[in-house]
Amino acid sequence: MSWGQGFNRRSFIKGAGLTAVAGASGIAEAVNVDAALIPEPARGKYDFDEVYDRVGTDCYKWDKQINIFGGENIVVPMGIADMDFRTAPVVTNALLKRIGHENWGYIDVPPSYKESIISWNKRRYGVEIEPDQILNANGVNPAILSILRAFSPRGSKVIVQAPAYASFYYTIEDAGCVVAENHLRQVDGRYEMDFDHLESIIDHDTNALILCNPQNPTGNCWSREDLTTLGEICTRRRVVVIADEIHCDFVNKGQKYVPYETLDDEAVVRNSITTKSTSKSFNLAATKCAYMHSRNADYLARIKATGHNDAVNTLGIVASEAAYNEAEDWLDQLVPYIDGNMDFAEKYINEKIRHINWVKPEGTYLAWLDVSELAERIGAAEMAAEYNRNRGPDEIEKSPEHMVEKYLVENAGVQLNDGYRYGHGGAGHMRMNLATSRKLVAKALDNIASATRKA
Numbered sequence: 491m492s493w494g495q496g497f498n499r500r501s502f503i504k505g506a507g508l509t510a511v512a513g514a515s516g517i518a519e520a521v522n523v524d525a526a527l528i529p530e531p532a533r534g535k536y537d538f539d540e541v542y543d544r545v546g547t548d549c550y551k552w553d554k555q556i557n558i559f560g561g562e563n564i565v566v567p568m569g570i571a572d573m574d575f576r577t578a579p580v581v582t583n584a585l586l587k588r589i590g591h592e593n594w595g596y597i598d599v600p601p602s603y604k605e606s607i608i609s610w611n612k613r614r615y616g617v618e619i620e621p622d623q624i625l626n627a628n629g630v631n632p633a634i635l636s637i638l639r640a641f642s643p644r645g646s647k648v649i650v651q652a653p654a655y656a657s658f659y660y661t662i663e664d665a666g667c668v669v670a671e672n673h674l675r676q677v678d679g680r681y682e683m684d685f686d687h688l689e690s691i692i693d694h695d696t697n698a699l700i701l702c703n704p705q706n707p708t709g710n711c712w713s714r715e716d717l718t719t720l721g722e723i724c725t726r727r728r729v730v731v732i733a734d735e736i737h738c739d740f741v742n743k744g745q746k747y748v749p750y751e752t753l754d755d756e757a758v759v760r761n762s763i764t765t766k767s768t769s770k771s772f773n774l775a776a777t778k779c780a781y782m783h784s785r786n787a788d789y790l791a792r793i794k795a796t797g798h799n800d801a802v803n804t805l806g807i808v809a810s811e812a813a814y815n816e817a818e819d820w821l822d823q824l825v826p827y828i829d830g831n832m833d834f835a836e837k838y839i840n841e842k843i844r845h846i847n848w849v850k851p852e853g854t855y856l857a858w859l860d861v862s863e864l865a866e867r868i869g870a871a872e873m874a875a876e877y878n879r880n881r882g883p884d885e886i887e888k889s890p891e892h893m894v895e896k897y898l899v900e901n902a903g904v905q906l907n908d909g910y911r912y913g914h915g916g917a918g919h920m921r922m923n924l925a926t927s928r929k930l931v932a933k934a935l936d937n938i939a940s941a942t943r944k945a
């Protein structure tokens with residue numbers, strides 16, 4: 491049985507009162523949202539309320555889900571972590587200008603590229619970086635893989651703080667290493683680090699820890715105290731810290747992002763490598779252009795010596811440089827817009843959606859929903875067990891969260907990422923991406939409200 495089978499698409503669309511998007515000439519027309527649902531239009535230079543049609547561009551967020559679930563079933567996909575907005579106009583203009591030059595030979599990466607990284611980090615966060623402390627990479631995941639290859643011999647343990655971004659698990663596996671999960675604890679709805687547990691899982695064979703700040707999927711922005719305690723443990727136990735700060739530009743009002751490199755203890759800072767890119771902040775993931783930096787020259791030399799690929803592509807350089815140098819006002823309008831989506835979603839979920847609980851996060855554009863009640867109501871565990879009993883040899887095992895995903899696609903037209911893929915603590919959770927027009931957020935929540943009323 492494949493995902494697309496086993497339910498009647500037409501009757502679902504009709505019954506749910508939805509308008510499916512695939513095949514429509516534009517999703518803006520297809521998404522017919524009750525005006526009363528939408529708060530005041532956001533004002534400003536850039537129109538983030540625009541429903542920008544990405545269907546038919548081979549994008550993972552829309553087209554991939556349409557391929558999996560059928561176009562008539564996908565109304566609002568809210569899975570993979572990229573954004574539906576047009577990127578900043580200065581980025582598009584810079585790319586158009588470069589495309590006007592019709593030669594794509596090898597590039598000698600201009601010093602201005604690293605200067606844009608240095609200036610951004612200093613301007614926004616007070617982080618001082620020297621050009622020779624930066625290594626290029628064609629993605630944050632490839633950067634992490636290079637670091638693991640340098641520090642973590644095959645078979646050794648790499649710590650992630652779970653629930654953790656799914657690709658950390660795959661990257662650790664690609665490096666031939668073994669995942670060790672440091673469980674995050676939930677205290678009054680907020681996730682906290684468990685330092686005793688961290689100490690207990692470090693052994694002679696544990697060489698690296700991947701820190702995520704702000705954290706995907708919980709959205710936590712870790713405090714200076716948390717980072718210092720974690721840093722002291724890792725330094726004392728000789729565990730290198732890989733600080734993945736790719737989500738750092740998305741911080742909700744009243745919250746703060748503390749860059750790992752700004753910690754007070756020089757030994758702690760020198761025991762780390764930070765990974766970043768413009769890909770989340772300016773929606774440039776497809777340009778495959780990222781960087782890592784460290785104050786420890788020996789660490790960087792070691793990464794270079796173990797076959798790190800320092801190449802970045804021309805269009806990525808152009809886009810990244812334009813973003814960091816000229817698109818700050820775009821991001822400064824976007825971040826409060828997403829925060830506004832979060833406020834809107836928080837109110838809506840609390841007031842109108844049954845069986846789903848959520849505490850607004852401190853950062854990222856991701857919502858980590860507690861769907862354990864919904865899973866229970868729809869019998870997700872039994873559905874998964876039944877599926878797994880009957881699945882073919884080539885079909886992957888499904889979790890109860892996969893069944894919640896299926897339920898919400900079938901009954902709401904909304905695709906969310908199943909919590910199962912985020913490791914320990916992922917059970918009973920789904921991740922919802924709120925980096926889209928508020929109209930689509932409203933449509934999705936309204937559809938989910940109807941679906942959960944039936945559960």
Ligand SMILES: Cc1ncc(COP(=O)(O)O)c(C=O)c1O
Nearest residue numbers: 571629630631655706736769780
């Ligand atoms: C925490 C984190 N790190 C890395 C990545 C992927 O980065 P890249 O596409 O540059 O490899 C993501 C994407 O969602 C992420 O959330």
